Amino acid sequence: MTSLWRQAFDALERPLAAASESWVQSKTFMDLAVVGVRMQRRLAADSQRMTEQWLHAWGMPARGDLFRLMNQVASLERQVRDLERELQTRDEET
Amino acid sequence: MPDLFERQMLRVRNGLAYLTGANLPTVAQSPRDLVWKRDKARLWRYRSGQRRYRPPVLIVHSLVSKSYVLDLLPNTSMVGYLVGEGFDVFLLDWMPPDPADAENTLETYVDDYIPGAIGALLKDAGAREVTLVGYCFGGVLTLLVTAGHPELPIRNMMVMATPCDYREMGFMSNMFTEGRLEADDVIDETGLVPARALDEGFDTLKPTDQLVQRVNFLENLWNDEFVEGFLAISQWARDQVPFPGAAFRQTVSLLIRRNALFAGVIPLSRKEVYLKDIRCPFLNAFAEQDGITPAASSEPLTGLVGSDDASELRLQSGHIGFVVGRQAAKVARPQIADWIRRRSDEA
Numbered sequence: 001m002t003s004l005w006r007q008a009f010d011a012l013e014r015p016l017a018a019a020s021e022s023w024v025q026s027k028t029f030m031d032l033a034v035v036g037v038r039m040q041r042r043l044a045a046d047s048q049r050m051t052e053q054w055l056h057a058w059g060m061p062a063r064g065d066l067f068r069l070m071n072q073v074a075s076l077e078r079q080v081r082d083l084e085r086e087l088q089t090r091d092e093e094t
Numbered sequence: 095m096p097d098l099f100e101r102q103m104l105r106v107r108n109g110l111a112y113l114t115g116a117n118l119p120t121v122a123q124s125p126r127d128l129v130w131k132r133d134k135a136r137l138w139r140y141r142s143g144q145r146r147y148r149p150p151v152l153i154v155h156s157l158v159s160k161s162y163v164l165d166l167l168p169n170t171s172m173v174g175y176l177v178g179e180g181f182d183v184f185l186l187d188w189m190p191p192d193p194a195d196a197e198n199t200l201e202t203y204v205d206d207y208i209p210g211a212i213g214a215l216l217k218d219a220g221a222r223e224v225t226l227v228g229y230c231f232g233g234v235l236t237l238l239v240t241a242g243h244p245e246l247p248i249r250n251m252m253v254m255a256t257p258c259d260y261r262e263m264g265f266m267s268n269m270f271t272e273g274r275l276e277a278d279d280v281i282d283e284t285g286l287v288p289a290r291a292l293d294e295g296f297d298t299l300k301p302t303d304q305l306v307q308r309v310n311f312l313e314n315l316w317n318d319e320f321v322e323g324f325l326a327i328s329q330w331a332r333d334q335v336p337f338p339g340a341a342f343r344q345t346v347s348l349l350i351r352r353n354a355l356f357a358g359v360i361p362l363s364r365k366e367v368y369l370k371d372i373r374c375p376f377l378n379a380f381a382e383q384d385g386i387t388p389a390a391s392s393e394p395l396t397g398l399v400g401s402d403d404a405s406e407l408r409l410q411s412g413h414i415g416f417v418v419g420r421q422a423a424k425v426a427r428p429q430i431a432d433w434i435r436r437r438s439d440e441a
Binding site: 003009013016017020021024025030031033034037041064067070071074077078081 | 268269298
């Protein structure tokens with residue numbers, strides 16, 4: 001048997017869930033969410049740029065430098081993968 | 095059911111264990127061997143002393159979550175069930191991508207990893223054919239493989255909770271329709287869609303779900319079996335993986351904006367892929383209460399493939415109802431096993 005507190009919780013939660021789930025699927029919510037995501041991204045980029053300038057002024061590496069380095073390593077890894085594939089194909093052919 | 099006092103004592107015990115992290119379940123316990131790997135792709139073969147059916151079954155997992163949901167706990171393991179039923183089960187799993195995988199496109203999976211894994215499977219199992227099973231986005235990949243590679247010996251194919259009509263996908267897909275977000279708005283500096291973005295998306299779909307889950311947990315805290323299952327599922331649900339940026343750009347442009355799967359024609363870089371070219375026996379399994387891949391999105395697939403033997407399996411459950419829960423144990427797993435068995439040979 002369902003306890004009283006659970007019945008009370010469900011009675012409150014169910015209409016709230018239904019309303020919030022249909023609000024999430026509404027055009028208005030999605031348009032607002034798009035604005036929110038873009039604003040968040042712009043603010044993050046601005047603050048990152050400012051931090052980067054400040055850190056560079058002190059000759060220190062910033063987050064962006066680490067990502068550039070990571071992406072260079074990733075690009076090298078991709079080249080190694082391509083070479084590996086080429087060698088495999090040659091092996092299979094011979 | 096234990097009496098009230100006993101339940102309170104069990105709640106205290108399990109609550110303390112939860113707070114100290116002492117009762118975290120061990121997931122993915124089915125014994126298996128790594129038979130092939132390429133970059134982040136891993137092909138596992140599950141050990142079994144009773145392989146009774148051929149061809150082997152290859153499960154292709156989704157790119158957005160971790161595969162241990164298919165082998166969550168010994169009593170709720172999809173993989174364990176299929177192994178126990180006498181199938182030779184392989185799993186194609188994807189390690190979480192890193193920046194080196196950011197440029198992986200859909201073609202990387204469809205033309206390289208999956209055909210490579212099928213080749214390795216045939217060699218390892220000494221088989222001539224395979225039954226292909228795709229879960230969630232893994233289903234999209236298996237559809238593209240089967241339609242685009244008629245040379246591969248795919249005897250049967252099945253998709254579970256696989257999206258097709260992206261207009262029906264709701265919030266997650268509608269956020270990327272024309273005029274809203276661009277794929278690059280969510281791709282980070284490493285070229286990947288961070289796992290956090292996927293998490294936030296799933297949380298937004300059901301705003302009160304986190305609270306309800308916590309209340310369910312408190313209510314059933316006395317029940318050891320519930321606690322174990324709950325913790326395992328919660329662990330998986332919070333364990334999202336990043337998505338390769340290049341594949342995500344294609345997902346937005348082809349699957350969401352052009353709704354290419356629903357149109358039945360998917361223009362990949364090598365050639366156009368037609369779903370009607372899927373001619374092998376086909377099962378489309380989807381769940382009526384699936385909030386992530388709604389049934390309305392999966393449903394059209396059955397009519398889009400060219401197979402004479404195309405059928406559907408509707409479950410009264412949610413997205414993971416195929417693999418865990420009462421519906422999985424009583425309906426999904428037995429019916430899926432039966433469908434495969436009837437299209438397999440005795441070894």
